[in-house]
Amino acid sequence: xxxxxxxxxxxxxxxxxxxxxxxxxxxxxxxxxxxxxxxxxxxxxxxxxxxxxxxxxxxxxxxxxxxxxxxxxxxxxxxxxxxxxxxxxxxxxxxxxxxxxxxxxxxxxxxxxxxxxxxxxxxxxxxxxxxxxxxxxxxxxxxxxxxxxxxxxxxxxxxxxxxxxxxxxxxxxxxxxxxxxxxxxxxxxxxxxxxxxxxxxxxxxxxxxxxxxxxxxxxxxxxxxxxxxxxxxxxxxxxxxxxxxxxxxxxxxxxxxxxxxxxxxxxxxxxxxxxxxxxxxxxxxx
Amino acid sequence: xxxxxxxxxxxxxxxxxxxxxxxxxxxxxxxxxxxxxxxxxxxxxxxxxxxxxxxxxxxxxxxxxxxxxxxxxxxxxxxxxxxxxxxxxxxxxxxxxxxxxxxxxxxxxxxxxxxxxxxxxxxxxxxxxxxxxxxxxxxxxxxxxxxxxxxxxxxxxxxxxxxxxxxxxxxxxxxxxxxxxxxxxxxxxxxxxxxxxxxxxxxxxxxxxxxxxxxxxxxxxxxxxxxxxxxxxxxxxxxxxxxxxxxxxxxxxxxxxxxxxxxx
Numbered sequence: 001x002x003x004x005x006x007x008x009x010x011x012x013x014x015x016x017x018x019x020x021x022x023x024x025x026x027x028x029x030x031x032x033x034x035x036x037x038x039x040x041x042x043x044x045x046x047x048x049x050x051x052x053x054x055x056x057x058x059x060x061x062x063x064x065x066x067x068x069x070x071x072x073x074x075x076x077x078x079x080x081x082x083x084x085x086x087x088x089x090x091x092x093x094x095x096x097x098x099x100x101x102x103x104x105x106x107x108x109x110x111x112x113x114x115x116x117x118x119x120x121x122x123x124x125x126x127x128x129x130x131x132x133x134x135x136x137x138x139x140x141x142x143x144x145x146x147x148x149x150x151x152x153x154x155x156x157x158x159x160x161x162x163x164x165x166x167x168x169x170x171x172x173x174x175x176x177x178x179x180x181x182x183x184x185x186x187x188x189x190x191x192x193x194x195x196x197x198x199x200x201x202x203x204x205x206x207x208x209x210x211x212x213x214x215x216x217x218x219x220x221x222x223x224x225x226x227x228x229x230x231x232x233x234x235x236x237x238x239x240x241x242x243x244x245x246x247x248x249x250x251x252x253x254x255x256x257x258x259x260x261x262x263x264x265x266x267x268x269x270x271x272x273x274x275x276x277x278x279x280x281x282x283x284x285x286x
Numbered sequence: 287x288x289x290x291x292x293x294x295x296x297x298x299x300x301x302x303x304x305x306x307x308x309x310x311x312x313x314x315x316x317x318x319x320x321x322x323x324x325x326x327x328x329x330x331x332x333x334x335x336x337x338x339x340x341x342x343x344x345x346x347x348x349x350x351x352x353x354x355x356x357x358x359x360x361x362x363x364x365x366x367x368x369x370x371x372x373x374x375x376x377x378x379x380x381x382x383x384x385x386x387x388x389x390x391x392x393x394x395x396x397x398x399x400x401x402x403x404x405x406x407x408x409x410x411x412x413x414x415x416x417x418x419x420x421x422x423x424x425x426x427x428x429x430x431x432x433x434x435x436x437x438x439x440x441x442x443x444x445x446x447x448x449x450x451x452x453x454x455x456x457x458x459x460x461x462x463x464x465x466x467x468x469x470x471x472x473x474x475x476x477x478x479x480x481x482x483x484x485x486x487x488x489x490x491x492x493x494x495x496x497x498x499x500x501x502x503x504x505x506x507x508x509x510x511x512x513x514x515x516x517x518x519x520x521x522x523x524x525x526x527x528x529x530x531x532x533x534x535x536x537x538x539x540x541x542x543x544x545x546x547x548x549x550x
Binding site: 079093106 | 288289290296299303306311371375376378379383384385
C-alpha cells in the first residue's frame with residue numbers, strides 16, 4: 001500500500017518553476033530520501049506533501065488524503081503525520097518535558113511523552129530549559145516532537161545539518177529505530193552518506209524534475225559500474241577502470257611478486273554518481 | 287480511536303503554556319509589566335500640579351497609563367512576540383500539528399488578559415497608594431471600567447495580531463512597534479493634558495482607539511465635574527464604545543487576512 005502517491009506535480013513561483021512534473025510513490029514502512037542541490041525543488045515538494053503549500057496542478061495523495069484539506073479534515077490529516085522542520089529555534093523558555101507533554105496534548109493518540117523523551121535520548125535533559133540544549137539535543141527534541149503524535153508518516157527535512165560525525169551516527173540509529181516501528185519516513189538531505197545509511201530508496205531531483213529513483217546501491221547503474229584499481233609504479237599513481245578488478249589485482253600481484261604498492265580498489269561512491277547525474281543535466285551543486 | 291481535543295481545551299492549554307513562557311522571559315516581564323509602573327512613578331512624582339478643582343496631574347496621568355496598559359499588554363506585546371515566534375519557526379511548527387489556529391489565538395488572548403490583569407493591579411495600587419487616585423465608589427463607574435477594559439483588550443489584541451504582519455523580522459519588531467505606541471501615547475494625552483495639545487494632534491489622535499480609552503478611563507477615575515474640561519465638554523461614553531467596536535472589527539478582519547505563519 002502506498003502512503004504517498006504523486007502524479008504530475010507542478011508548482012511555479014512568479015520567477016521560477018520550482019516543481020516541474022514530479023511523480024512519486026512511497027510505500028508504507030519505507031524510508032525514502034529526496035536528494036538534490038539547493039533550489040532543486042526538494043523543499044517545495046515536501047511542503048506540498050505536508051500541506052504547507054498549494055500545488056498548481058497534479059494529483060497528490062498522502063495517507064489517502066489530499067494535503068490541501070482545510071478545517072477539521074486538516075486537523076485529522078496533521079494528526080496522522082509528523083513534521084520535523086529544517087530549523088526551529090524557539091526562545092526555549094520551556095523545559096523538554098513541558099514541551100513534550102504540551103505537544104502530546106494536540107493529538108488524538110499521542111505516545112507517552114516520557115517514553116518519547118527517553119527514545120530520543122533526552123531523559124537526563126528532561127527538566128532542562130530548551131535554551132540550554134546543544135544543537136544536536138535540540139534536533140533530537142525536534143524529532144521527538146515530530147513523533148509524539150504516533151505518526152504514520154514522518155517528514156524529516158535535512159535533519160543532521162550542522163552535526164558533528166558522532167552526533168550524526170547516533171541520530172541515524174534513532175531514525176533506524178523508527179523504521180522498526182513501521183513509520184514511513186520521507187527524508188530530504190544534502191548528505192549522500194546519510195541517504196546511503198538510512199534510505200531504502202532515493203530520488204534525485206534537479207530543476208524541479210526527478211532524474212532517477214532507485215536504491216542507494218543501484219542508483220545511476222552504480223552496482224554495475226566499473227571498478228577503479230589504483231597503485232603506485234615508479235613513484236607515480238596509476239589507475240585502471242575494469243569490470244574484473246580481482247583479475248587485475250592478481251595480475252599486479254604476480255607482476256610485483258607479492259604486495260602491490262599503495263593498492264586501492266574502489267567503486268564510485270553514491271556521491272560520485274550523484275554529482276555525475278546533476279552535472280550531466282547542467283546543474284550545479286553548491 | 288480517540289478523538290482530537292476540542293479547540294477550546296487546546297486554547298486554554300495554549301494560554302497556560304504562554305503564561306509560563308512569558309513569566310520566564312525576564313525582558314518581557316520587565317518591559318511589559320514594570321515599564322508602565324516605572325513611567326507612572328516618574329511622571330507622577332515630577333508633575334504634582336492641580337489641573338482642575340480636586341484633580342491633580344498625577345491622577346490624570348494614572349488614568350492615561352491604565353488606558354496605555356491595555357495597549358501595552360495587547361497590541362504592543364503581540365505585535366512584538368508574534369514576529370519573533372515566526373522567525374524562530376515556532377509558528378510553522380505549530381501549524382504542522384493538529385492544533386487549530388483558533389486555539390493559538392485563544393492562548394494569546396489568555397496571555398494578554400493575564401498580563402493586563404497584573405498590570406492593572408500594579409497601576410491601580412501604585413496610583414492609590416502614591417498618587418492620590420481615588421477608586422470610584424459608584425457601581426456605574428465600575429461597570430464602565432469593566433466594559434472599557436474588555437472592549438479595549440479585545441481591540442488591542444486583535445490589532446496586535448493584525449499588526450504582527452508588519453515587522454519584517456522578529457529582531458526588528460520592537461523597533462517598528464514601540465515608536466507607534468509611544469507616538470500614540472503622546473498624541474492621545476497620556477503624557478500631556480489632551481486639551482492642551484495642538485488641535486491637529488487632537489484630531490489625529492481621535493482616529494485611534496487610545497485617545498478614547500484614555501478619555502474613558504478618566505470618566506472612571508476622575509470626578510464627573512472634570513467632564514467639562516474635555517474637548518467635547520462631556521465624557522462621550524457612547525461614542526467611545528462605538529469607536530472601540532469599529533477598531534475591534536477592523537483588527538479582526540486584518541488579523542484573519544494578513545496573519546503569516548512563516549517568514550516570507
